[in-house]
Amino acid sequence: MSIAHRVTGTGLYLGTVLIAAWLVAAASGPVAFDTAQAIAGSFIGRLALFLYSFSLIHHMVGGLRHFVWDLGHGYDPDTRMKLAKFSVVVSASLTVLVWIVALVLR
Amino acid sequence: MLSNSSMRTPLGRVRGLGSAKSGTGHFWLQRVTAVSNLVLAIIFIGVVIALAGRPYPAAIALLANPCVAILMLLFILSACIHMRLGMQVIIEDYVHAEFPKILAVMGNTFFAIAVGAASVYAVLKLSFGG
Numbered sequence: 001m002s003i004a005h006r007v008t009g010t011g012l013y014l015g016t017v018l019i020a021a022w023l024v025a026a027a028s029g030p031v032a033f034d035t036a037q038a039i040a041g042s043f044i045g046r047l048a049l050f051l052y053s054f055s056l057i058h059h060m061v062g063g064l065r066h067f068v069w070d071l072g073h074g075y076d077p078d079t080r081m082k083l084a085k086f087s088v089v090v091s092a093s094l095t096v097l098v099w100i101v102a103l104v105l106r
Numbered sequence: 107m108l109s110n111s112s113m114r115t116p117l118g119r120v121r122g123l124g125s126a127k128s129g130t131g132h133f134w135l136q137r138v139t140a141v142s143n144l145v146l147a148i149i150f151i152g153v154v155i156a157l158a159g160r161p162y163p164a165a166i167a168l169l170a171n172p173c174v175a176i177l178m179l180l181f182i183l184s185a186c187i188h189m190r191l192g193m194q195v196i197i198e199d200y201v202h203a204e205f206p207k208i209l210a211v212m213g214n215t216f217f218a219i220a221v222g223a224a225s226v227y228a229v230l231k232l233s234f235g236g
Contacts, residue, residue, distance in 0.1 A: 020225045060144060066140070
């Protein structure tokens with residue numbers, strides 16, 4: 001789980017290039033924005049967005065575990081296992097929920 | 107070591123030593139930005155959902171809204187500080203040779219600032235009337 005936090009963190013780190021590019025495209029005008037939207041809406045774009053949203057949510061939920069540890073709790077093996085399972089289940093569920101909301105609203 | 111002739115306190119003697127040079131400051135800023143990221147990233151996800159499928163003028167109007175723009179700027183700042191600190195820890199854990207490590211840590215700083223500057227520029231340009 002510790003390595004998962006690093007992997008998702010690194011993914012988020014590299015993905016900021018795409019977010020920055022998308023924001024710059026929005027600021028550049030309608031043609032650049034439509035191109036960026038088309039790329040984001042393609043299969044590869046959707047896949048990247050899905051992985052990015054999962055990484056973000058997983059990293060956030062994993063970060064909550066670190067807050068628990070920072071406050072001096074949850075160091076015993078049983079709690080650590082529960083926290084690990086909790087973070088996987090919750091982050092996967094939240095990611096699916098976010099996508100359902102996004103697809104319903106659009 | 108702990109001679110009475112020194113006027114320096116024990117804390118003053120050790121401050122700035124150790125492999126990380128400024129470990130507690132790094133650790134604390136990582137936690138502060140983790141807390142702010144938690145709030146701001148949830149807002150960011152909300153904004154992205156609200157933007158999904160919007161045509162250009164509506165998308166621009168949302169991003170140019172002062173409240174949205176200020177929250178996006180705060181998120182960019184908080185996220186860039188957090189990701190620079192996090193990547194620095196990863197580099198320090200895996201890159202042990204001194205010169206490559208310095209280059210990687212420096213490149214990490216350049217990357218975070220470049221991404222942050224581009225994003226801030228874009229949000230401000232949208233806000234101030236593109």
